[in-house]
Amino acid sequence: MRRLYGAGPGHLAALLLAFALAGYAASIVAGDPLWPWMAVWFVAVVVVHDGLLSPFAAVADAVLRFCLRWFPRRPARPTTVNYVRVPALGAALTFLMFWPGIVRQGEPVVRGQTGLDQGPFLGRWLLLVAAMIAVSALVYGVRRLTRRSAAGG
């Protein structure tokens, strides 16, 4: 078993159970004419995460570290990058999670369900991002000043 399969029988049993459950669960919507769309979305979210968002984040981080290393008069400290990373992650997380309101997607349904429009969300999100950038810049500035005075004192 281990030579041919590559793991013990428990391994095989656990995985076969998971596939059986998935197949049985999928059969619940087998009569739904839109089940192929559900399957497409199921795979698409993985493809978008693994193939689009993750590489984009990795490349953006590499570019950021490159810039901080080569463009300031003196190379930045290795941790300076975090003052950009943290607000950028906050902006990305909130944008991805609250995207429908920010880009006003599906507004007629929102209006019917809540009696409200999506007008305020873009401005609010931009303010939130601006606040995160401002706080990060402030912390950076304070740290730099205290470090310089400590070094000079």
Added chain:
Amino acid sequence: MTRTEPGDRASATPWGAPWEPMVRALERRRPPLPRFRSPLRGPWLTSVLGAVLLAALPVVIVTGLLSYIAYGPQFGQAIPGDVGFLHLPWFDWPASPSWLYRLTQGLHVGLGLVLVPVVLAKLWSVAPKLFAWPPVRSPAEVLERLSLLLLVGGILFEIVTGLLNIQYDYVFGFSFYAAHYVGAWVFIGGFVAHVALKLPHMWRALRSRSLRAELRTSVADTRPEEPDPHGLVAPDPAPPTMSRRGLLAVVGGGSLLVAALTAGQTVGGPLRGLAFLLPRGRTTAAADGGPNDFPVNKTFVASGIDPGALDAWVLELTGGTVPVRLDRAALAALPGHTATLPIACVEGWSTVQVWTGVRLRDLAALAGVPAPASAVVRSLEQGAFAQATLTSGQVRHPDALLALAVNGAPLAPDHGFPARVIVPALPGVHNTKWVRSIEFRSA
């Protein structure tokens, strides 16, 4: 290599298996793959994030399955209708405590959202495995890779459909309820298998470092974890730009940010405004602070009801020997009752208001069915949620009302004028608005 564990890449290689030469050949033809150099990745970090998810996800799963029960599947009003044996044990959803659905669904949505940064961090921590070469070395690894599609696809599918649903964005086109329920079970299978296979690894990895010591380690002292058989630790790690403490703080901070931006829609009151990126961070367009200034679930305009139909409105009670018809004046003349009850919706938002009206059990007695087994409430509107069946316990609860007023004022059209049902712990959408008739069933 002294131990052979399923999932340990090196030891899972079936040396001596017929396809060993193929695996060897693949190993020699490594294409240019992305290199992962973060010095923070490793079994310990992955296990810390995994332990958080292992503790929290069961709560999200169980509260989600409870919501299916709360919708009343015994009356065919839970979606999807037929789920075979994929459900919690059947029981009548109780009508007390009144905050029950508010709690379970608030937890389901709130905790689900708070875990989003943890899930993303966990996926980041195992990213090198996606590009492991060769991608598989044995049938066991083929199956395990496929099962990861159930796991990762399942959790991301649930997050994405859930996030879109709480923002009323139906860009996906299919039934949210059906897809989210089925996606949940696909995920559950993948999750249970993953935990069964990885729990021993997680336990060992958690014990390989002290969390307390790690939380005291600065960037300068941050060292990569020991090389591991799973391929998580970078072979040529870059110098650290962040400590593990820093990374955990970023993830935890992300969760706190999400909590701050979402809890308001469930807690309500002065905190509602904190959910300023969600539709339920607001009350009504007027926001006048008046008696009817609380979130609306489906406006009067969207209901499609002809406003003229309200002028000659009469409530019809059936189920007894003869139908009973009551107009607004007759209803108002009946003994009234006031109760403070929440509306708690499947989207996780809720709002607590003071409702005044006639007890459903009094209406049942009036209709000639003093001990109803169930009641079907029908609305003037047409469509998916235009009617709801209540259990005997829900109809007979002393706070279950046909409300005519809220906070001392008549119901606004958006809140169900002339009359709406409000039952403790009932999912919001089943608190039927613009009620046309109630059929009390004796069996």
